[in-house]
Amino acid sequence: MAKNEQDEALSRGEGYEEEHVHSVYEQIASHFSSTRYKPWPIIERFLKSLPAGSIGLDIGCGNGKYLAVNPDIFIVGSDRSHNLVKIASQHQPHAVAVADILDLPHQVHFFDFAISIAVVHHLSTPERRIEAVRSILQTLKPGGQALVYVWALEQESSRRGWSEKDDQDVMVPWVMKGSKKAKNDSNSETPSTDKTFHRYYHLYRKGEIEHDVEAAGGKVVEAGYEKDNWWAIAMRGET
Amino acid sequence: MKLLTLNFLTCAIKTCKSNPASFPLHPKDAELEQIEIDMNPIFIRNILPRLDWVALKTLSSELGLASLPEDVPTEEELMGEDGEATQTLKDLHVLLMETGIASGRLCCGACGHEYAVKEGIANFLLPSHLV
Ligand SMILES: [Zn+2]
Numbered sequence: 001m002a003k004n005e006q007d008e009a010l011s012r013g014e015g016y017e018e019e020h021v022h023s024v025y026e027q028i029a030s031h032f033s034s035t036r037y038k039p040w041p042i043i044e045r046f047l048k049s050l051p052a053g054s055i056g057l058d059i060g061c062g063n064g065k066y067l068a069v070n071p072d073i074f075i076v077g078s079d080r081s082h083n084l085v086k087i088a089s090q091h092q093p094h095a096v097a098v099a100d101i102l103d104l105p106h107q108v109h110f111f112d113f114a115i116s117i118a119v120v121h122h123l124s125t126p127e128r129r130i131e132a133v134r135s136i137l138q139t140l141k142p143g144g145q146a147l148v149y150v151w152a153l154e155q156e157s158s159r160r161g162w163s164e165k166d167d168q169d170v171m172v173p174w175v176m177k178g179s180k181k182a183k184n185d186s187n188s189e190t191p192s193t194d195k196t197f198h199r200y201y202h203l204y205r206k207g208e209i210e211h212d213v214e215a216a217g218g219k220v221v222e223a224g225y226e227k228d229n230w231w232a233i234a235m236r237g238e239t
Numbered sequence: 240m241k242l243l244t245l246n247f248l249t250c251a252i253k254t255c256k257s258n259p260a261s262f263p264l265h266p267k268d269a270e271l272e273q274i275e276i277d278m279n280p281i282f283i284r285n286i287l288p289r290l291d292w293v294a295l296k297t298l299s300s301e302l303g304l305a306s307l308p309e310d311v312p313t314e315e316e317l318m319g320e321d322g323e324a325t326q327t328l329k330d331l332h333v334l335l336m337e338t339g340i341a342s343g344r345l346c347c348g349a350c351g352h353e354y355a356v357k358e359g360i361a362n363f364l365l366p367s368h369l370v
Binding site: 014052053055071072074076078080082085086089092093095096097098099100102103104105106107108110111112 | 240241243244247248249250251252253256262276277279281282284285286288289336354358359360361362363364365370
C-alpha cells in the first residue's frame, strides 16, 4: 500500500462517508434517480413474496424505486440524502424519512421484513459495515427477513471490469452530463459542462456479505450473486 | 408525512429504544395537510392488526383530531356484508393515509430530543454529539 493510500484508509469513517458518499448523492440526486428505475429480479421476488399487510423498511431507499414493487405491503423508506427522499416520497401508499443506517428511527425487533439495497458497501470500514448489518437485523421481528444487496468485486463482464485481484476500496466516478440549457436555469442542478463526482464503494468479495451477517449476529437464510452484486437474505440470530 | 408512519417511528438515539417513553413520538407545532389518495380498503384492513392502537389514539388526540374508538375496529366494523367500506374504514383511511404532518417537530418522550419535519419529510439525522 502506498503512503497516500494508507492515509486514505486511516481517514475512513463517518466524516469520510459524509464527503465521499452523502454529499455526492445529495448533489447528483435527480440525475442519479433518472437512471434508477428497473428493479433487480432477486429484490422483486423478495418483495412480491411478502404477505399482504406486511410492514417493513427500505433502509437507504434512494429514489424509492423498490417502493413501487408491491402495493399490498407498507414500507417506511429512509435515506441520508434529503434530495433522494424527496423524490422517493411520491410512492404511495408508502412513507419516507431522512435517517442514517447506523441510527435508525424505528422500533427494534418489530418489522416483518427489511431491504437494504446498494447501501452497506458505502460504509468505509469493516466495523461500520458490520454495524450497518446489525442495525438492519435489529429492526426485524423473530422470523422476519432482511435482504441485503451489495456491489461485487467480481464483475469481469461489467464495463467496470473489476476482478478478484483488484483493490476492494474504490472511488467510482459519476459523470453528470452538462447541458447548455442549464446555464439559463439557475434552479437546475445540471451543470453547463460535464461534471464528474466520485463515490466511495467497498466492493464485496464472494462470501464476504455472509461473513458480515454472521459477524453482526445474524443467520444467512439464502445468498447468491446477481448481475455484479452479492446478496444475502438474513434473519436475526438466536439471541 | 402520513400519520400512519408515526406508528413505525421512534427516537433514533440508541439508548432511547429500550425506554417505552420513546414511543410514540409527540408532535409539536404540527402543521397538518390533507393529501388525497385512492382508498384501498383491503390495505387498511391488512395493516390494522400491525398497528399500535394506543399509540395511534395518543397521536390523534395530541393533534386535536376526532377521537378514535376505544378498541381496534373488528373486521365487521370495517366492511359491510356486501364488502362495502364502512364509515369507520373511510375515517381510518383519511386519518392514516391522507392526513399528514407538513411541518413541525417530533419530540422523544424519553430524552426530549426534537426532530424537524419540513415539507412533509422528517429528518432523523443526529447532531454529532448525540451519535
Ligand atoms: Zn430519545
